[in-house]
Amino acid sequence: MQKFKEEVGQVVAQLVSLEPAEVLNLLEVPPDPTYGDLAFPCFTLAKSMKKPPPLIAKELSEKLSGQKGQFWEKAIPVGPYLNFHIDPKAYSREVMRQVWEQGNEYGKTNLGQGANVPVDYSSPNIAKPFGVGHIRSTVIGHALYLIYNALGYNSIGINHLGDWGTQFGKLIVAFKRWGEEQLLEDKPVDYLYQLYVEFHRKAEEDPSLDDEARSWFKKLENGDEEAVDYWNRFRQLSLETYESIYGLLGIEFEYYHGESHYNQMLDRVIDIVQEKGIAKESEGALMVDLEPYNLPSVMLRKQDGATLYITRDLAAAIYRHETFAFARSLYVVGAEQTLHFQQLFKVLELLGFEWASKCVHVPFGMIRFKEGRMSTRAGKIILLEEVLQRSIEMARAIIEEKNPDLEDKENAAQAVGLGAVRFGDLSNDRVKNIEFDWEKVLDFSGETAAYIQYSHARICSILRKAGGDFLQWDDRVVSLLVEDEEICLIKSLALLPEKIITSAESYRPSVLARYLIDVARDFNRLYHNCPVLSSEAELKHGRLLLISATRQVLANGLALLGIIAPEKM
Numbered sequence: 001m002q003k004f005k006e007e008v009g010q011v012v013a014q015l016v017s018l019e020p021a022e023v024l025n026l027l028e029v030p031p032d033p034t035y036g037d038l039a040f041p042c043f044t045l046a047k048s049m050k051k052p053p054p055l056i057a058k059e060l061s062e063k064l065s066g067q068k069g070q071f072w073e074k075a076i077p078v079g080p081y082l083n084f085h086i087d088p089k090a091y092s093r094e095v096m097r098q099v100w101e102q103g104n105e106y107g108k109t110n111l112g113q114g115a116n117v118p119v120d121y122s123s124p125n126i127a128k129p130f131g132v133g134h135i136r137s138t139v140i141g142h143a144l145y146l147i148y149n150a151l152g153y154n155s156i157g158i159n160h161l162g163d164w165g166t167q168f169g170k171l172i173v174a175f176k177r178w179g180e181e182q183l184l185e186d187k188p189v190d191y192l193y194q195l196y197v198e199f200h201r202k203a204e205e206d207p208s209l210d211d212e213a214r215s216w217f218k219k220l221e222n223g224d225e226e227a228v229d230y231w232n233r234f235r236q237l238s239l240e241t242y243e244s245i246y247g248l249l250g251i252e253f254e255y256y257h258g259e260s261h262y263n264q265m266l267d268r269v270i271d272i273v274q275e276k277g278i279a280k281e282s283e284g285a286l287m288v289d290l291e292p293y294n295l296p297s298v299m300l301r302k303q304d305g306a307t308l309y310i311t312r313d314l315a316a317a318i319y320r321h322e323t324f325a326f327a328r329s330l331y332v333v334g335a336e337q338t339l340h341f342q343q344l345f346k347v348l349e350l351l352g353f354e355w356a357s358k359c360v361h362v363p364f365g366m367i368r369f370k371e372g373r374m375s376t377r378a379g380k381i382i383l384l385e386e387v388l389q390r391s392i393e394m395a396r397a398i399i400e401e402k403n404p405d406l407e408d409k410e411n412a413a414q415a416v417g418l419g420a421v422r423f424g425d426l427s428n429d430r431v432k433n434i435e436f437d438w439e440k441v442l443d444f445s446g447e448t449a450a451y452i453q454y455s456h457a458r459i460c461s462i463l464r465k466a467g468g469d470f471l472q473w474d475d476r477v478v479s480l481l482v483e484d485e486e487i488c489l490i491k492s493l494a495l496l497p498e499k500i501i502t503s504a505e506s507y508r509p510s511v512l513a514r515y516l517i518d519v520a521r522d523f524n525r526l527y528h529n530c531p532v533l534s535s536e537a538e539l540k541h542g543r544l545l546l547i548s549a550t551r552q553v554l555a556n557g558l559a560l561l562g563i564i565a566p567e568k569m
């Protein structure tokens, strides 16, 4: 809790030759709360004071004996540390009042002061399925988008669609030869993928198809009307499908700037690179030598004049900087593209863009679906839409069984089903490969969204039973919360703001996700050991305020992971 920290900073600074801010930087949280709530390590003072750290800790504690502040109540030396204990009552009051007063805003700060943070995420490829890799990018990217917004940054969601490249030549050939209007209209994303696969199969027998495809792509690049028409339709229809999936997930992008968006900027990018003299021509191709930096060299233009994925990313990075003057620019893309981003950022650096260091690749591992209950039409490929629908279906069945009388089952099934997919991903450290197991992600008592959502709904139900009158702030009743379970829960609630910051700084929504599990656990411990509704009036009032604050923290936290917390389930 910030106020407690600041107070300790002041107190220590008055006794030693350090500024309060310096003390703040040194403060640590002791591993075991029984040792205290904040520890000041005395190592740094040992030199200037010419004394061993344990002695310094002891002397400082003597100077403070008999005193207490607004939040700290005693300072006790433990080895080389001076450990401050918080006054539980003052602390509880402060934390709970903050949650109470800030409501939906609790946890948010204005660290970013409106600075722009483009988040490049999801970014599927047209004609290829919206597959599992894109699920992770979508879920992690959206969480980071929300988390950065909560910290006062202006997040800008950019979908860097794979909407350009030789595959469009192939699609045009395939569609002209074997395409069926109706199928394209009905299921554009699946159908384009089918055509793409079919094209490859047929091209193996008849290589002239490849030449034909190349020539169509050339036409497309030259702005041929027929080619552009096809491309536009394929793109537009695919986009509509994507948008319906995003809609289900509550995701909106500020920009669908796909790769094609940068086509007109590529000449300029090549010029910049040549002016800077960092590229060399090699048999008509344009290369940037990155060997001195232990990276493979990159090609920015092929012999035939065609540009590449990285050329468009170069244009995109420059465009984003010119348009948004970003504080950071995030790319939420699988770890298999790590090299690509190292090369991209290195080229930006060589071009002399000092902002290159603000570009961040946020990689993640693979996701594998445990065989069994999920079978797919497409064989090996699992499509996001299917995963989501499947999850909702399973959630519906569980809810039907657990709570057959629930009024709005559909709403709950959606929240739980979608939450399971998101949380199943987000609760893992993103760099790890994950195995997605339906049994696990929908387990109401496991480390799942459902567990948190269920705790949230349970609180809502207690509050409903208590009736609204109890929900009024009262300092006095909050002071009655002194049981271990209560203090422990309050201390957890206090952590939301810093957990959000850590999630953002480390680009790890998993920090927030794991924290919410802890809060739900602490709540369940309280719920089992400390009666709420049957307690005597004032204690009951205090506990109702506590669980109401808990509800707020769970809802605020889940919202930043893109997960809805229903009031009933």
Ligand code: ARG
Residues within 6 Å of the ligand: 120, 123, 124, 125, 160, 161, 162, 313, 316, 331, 333
């Ligand atoms: N469309 C690419 C893929 O699916 C991801 C694009 C990521 N963003 C970027 N700026 N390169 O592999």
